[in-house]
Amino acid sequence: MFKQSALALALMACAALTHTNAAASAKPSNESGAVAQQQTNDWAAYLASSQQLQQQDQAVLEAELKVLGQKSPSRPAPTKEFGFDTEQPLEWFNTAEGKRIMDIILSFQTPSGGWSKRTDMAAHPRLRGQAFGVEDDYIPTFDNGATSTQVTLLARAFKATGGNRYRTAFERGLQLILSAQYPNGGWPQSFPLVGGYHDHITYNDALMHDLMVVLHSVAKGKNEFDFVTPAQRQAAQASLERALECVLKSQVMNNGVLTVWGAQHDAKTLQPAKARAYEMAALTSSESVWMLDFLMTLDNPSPAIINAVHSAAAWYETTKITGKTWVRGAATLTDKQDAPPMWARFYELGTNKPIFGDRDDSIHYEVGKVSKERREGYAWYTNSPNAVLKRYAKWAKKYPRA
Structure with missing residues (x-):
């Protein structure tokens, strides 16, 4: 059994449920049922491709090991x-x-x-x-x-x-x-x-x-x-x-307001998802910078993309931290009047409060509550949005919000 079997079963079950719901819908079922069936087929083909490539990789290495007599x-x-x-x-x-x-x-x-x-x-x-x-x-x-x-x-x-x-x-x-x-x-x-x-x-x-x-x-x-x-x-x-x-x-909607993205999103629901113990399901300032930057490189962006860019930039403006600095490993922020704006790496879904995680799956609202090892080993704050927001200021003049 290949390693992604749990995901395969979940995705196929999700697709099958979608197909069942579509068939039972009050809407004309032919069109919705055909769409659901196509989704089921697409996921099945995708998972089969993953399994085939995994077996191909394993077969090549196993053949080499056999010739060499290595286990x-x-x-x-x-x-x-x-x-x-x-x-x-x-x-x-x-x-x-x-x-x-x-x-x-x-x-x-x-x-x-x-x-x-x-x-x-x-x-x-x-x-x-x-x-x-x-x-x-x-x-x-x-x-x-x-x-x-x-x-x-x-x-x-x-x-x-x-x-x-x-x-x-x-x-x-x-x-x-x-x-x-x-x-x-x-x-x-x-x-x-x-x-x-x-x-x-x-x-x-x-x-x-x-x-x-x-x-x-x-x-x-x-x-x-x-x-x-x-x-x-x-x-x-x-x-x-x-x-x-x-x-x-x-792109995450918080209380009716479009914000930014998570570091990971569930492959089925598209909702922000947890990764390692200290990487919570949350909004992320660091990773969202890259996507915001890319969207602004597109020629003739659609109204939806224009709205996404303006919404993300507005979120950064709302969540920025001013007059503070942080040194990796420190338990507290330091006052510095002329410091450039900075952001926490993760923000709580729904509240936009900075949050910090630890290897024991605990979540904290203060970086000082995180273990010393994780304070020293992870970038809990960032200044990276500043550069992209400067580019946004020029972009926004060319593509004003509707």
Whole structure:
């Protein structure tokens, strides 16, 4: 039984219930029943694809282990990000170092088409019988820029060198992004699905943002993406439109007022969802910055997107904390008259009060109530909205609220 079976059963049950309700509705049942049945079919196909890709990844590794006579895979070297500076000029891809690192990236692409996080891709190529990443729940993943970063690098490598192996790997990575998108438009943290909070629609660590940026670039077919086919551009645009629908539907309404987003949203209900013990179902100032920023890059935004941007900006204005600073690890805020505005990372649903969590699942209204380990190990406050709100001030003049 594959690991996402619990989610599969829940999603299928939800889709079946929707179909039953639609058939029993007082409205003409033919049309509503057909829509519900299509939703059921879409989820079934999605979950089958996840299972197939997971089995494919496992089969490749198991075959290697059998040849080597190993019972379990070795692990590649861990690193904070990918082990090298990913922001490189086009000329770099034609250097010996650029080619060496791109060879390593190619070697770590999973059979399903993605990459893992915190895996050193500057040391040496993946060895046979070696796991494709350092953490099981993130092989492969979209978390911490994984897969979206490699896909972009491969597009640039092909642009610089014309090497078809880069294009082939890019196309496989792009296909994984398209395949991993939920029928409702969001993305899980990892795909194939691995279960638990990883299956939530993930705004955390800019995951939704990063994938939408890639799709937006592919859809435009410009710069390093000018080689993509018309079919790939069309598929990317359709995927982006579904993602935008999900973004609009998942923007949280607090007491009749549209606000921002959660770090994670339930894949079925689209409501904010809990992740790790200290990451509550809540509004998040940090992750919502990325989505607000992306929405303002869109040409000719729809009235719904314009309203979403203005609403998010208004929420930031309402919840900002002025005249205070916070140093990671501190139990209290410090007065500082000229300090730039800052925000708590999480805000309680319904009240907009800052909240803070701990490893024991406890929730507090004061950062000082959180254990010292979590105060030192987590960013409970942020100044990041300030930069995007400056861009918003210019954007708002071009797209005033109706």
